Amino acid sequence: MFGLTILGNNSAIPAYDRHPTSQAVTLNEQVFLLDCGEGTQMQLTRYKVRRSRINYIFISHLHGDHYFGLIGLLTSMGLLGRENDLHLFAPAPLEHIIQLQLNAADTKLPYTLRFHALTEDAIIADTDKFSIECFKVFHRIECYGFIIREKKRLRKLDRNKAIEQDIPASYFEKLKDGEDYIKPDGTVVKNESVTNPNVPGKSYAFAADTMYKESIAEKVKDVTLLYHEATYLKIHSERATDRFHSTAEQAAMIAKSAGVQKLVLGHFSSKYEKLDEFLTEAREIFSNTDLALEGVTYLL
């Protein structure tokens, strides 16, 4: 399972029961939280995302609608007795803001919060199951996009064939890495006879908040699913540029140019109660576009 669940799809001021930015990306047993606007902990409960599975949180930038819900989530995790380390990736000033608030409450979290300051385009997490990159986007203050890439082993094991060949289970991981097996009597079992080629891993890119910049297409090239902010419609494109935001059309241009499989739009301005036109404008450029709707999970 690799899926994006939208917890908040609105920009600055909450409106029409739309909440500030937050997303939960589920990749097998992990949940990655991307941004954490006010009310995120309630939205996690509402949409039944298990907070105990969140081990990584990424904050794009320090405008309040992207992180004011974080301190509440962190302290609630503490009250609920979390013990596992939690990794937080964010612009540097957030560490002190959190610490001040914990100090004011005379609170010590029962788990270790590992703070990682974002500073430049980089691979910020790398395990055998996934890798995560951040890249600079173009906003009024320092702001980062993120890419979560699923890692697949080279080969898919055909378990029945391996057992038929008397290969011990302890060797299965090596088979997935493409190695042959040599039996005690010296017979070689060719890897291709017990495995199949694997499909490539999928990838999710988050680009918000940002004004339109063609160079973003390079960063998110060929990802499976792209979330790109679309705060405004075309008629307000001047305002979009003034405020370092994008229009639906501009988001679609990035998606098209990057050759992604699917685009999801979000971070809608409270100016708009109805959102249909975002879809109409984007689909003229890039047809496989959807609106980020709260509570909906978009599968990769």
Add this chain to the structure above:
Amino acid sequence: MFGLTILGNNSAIPAYDRHPTSQAVTLNEQVFLLDCGEGTQMQLTRYKVRRSRINYIFISHLHGDHYFGLIGLLTSMGLLGRENDLHLFAPAPLEHIIQLQLNAADTKLPYTLRFHALTEDAIIADTDKFSIECFKVFHRIECYGFIIREKKRLRKLDRNKAIEQDIPASYFEKLKDGEDYIKPDGTVVKNESVTNPNVPGKSYAFAADTMYKESIAEKVKDVTLLYHEATYLKIHSERATDRFHSTAEQAAMIAKSAGVQKLVLGHFSSKYEKLDEFLTEAREIFSNTDLALEGVTYLL
């Protein structure tokens, strides 16, 4: 109109669609906000409390469930173009926490936020319409209760009688203060002939978070309406004391001893999904008790 609207009635962790502490007290044209847990700005919208009428905010203490929604409300007020001064009364460390978050966002509020640090029992606001006191309560960290007292003029004007006596409207305020009127020909109009005695002003006291202390009854003596925290039921009274909280019964004992007219209970622990027993336990001691229910306005 003097009324208490509950925006959040739950303790630490939001649960069962109950929110962390926040209350809007409406006194004629003013709205006073007492505490501001996460999600308060959404609750204000949900229950149609006009944030433009909020000129005073009071924060009892710096546990997150009492103030994590404040920074979001302050910045939203800015985005909505507020220009009027806003008075914020809270423990001292909050000023720096707010400033750090505004700096991190490179945000300058378009209105003046006047921060007043709470330090001791005192009258913290005093106008011709109302006065506000704070008093120390007994919690794990520095914590204050508040009393909002409506001020009434000495006398109620009988407008028709005053007009009959040819008293100019410019003199009406003096009549309300109890003065006689002397006509141009020297005739004295006795105050009692054009006014009636006024009823005393009403008062609302907020006591949370606190453990049970008989001395609180002295502080809130004779108020019209008392909100007292009741985090636990009697069976968990040991836990209540350990955590510097009160039970429903203890809140009722304070109400009875203080001789208040009505008691409202809130700050319920997430341990309890159903709240009926809070009412049962409190009413055995003090019958005029209600539960603080979100969205409900309790008139004084």
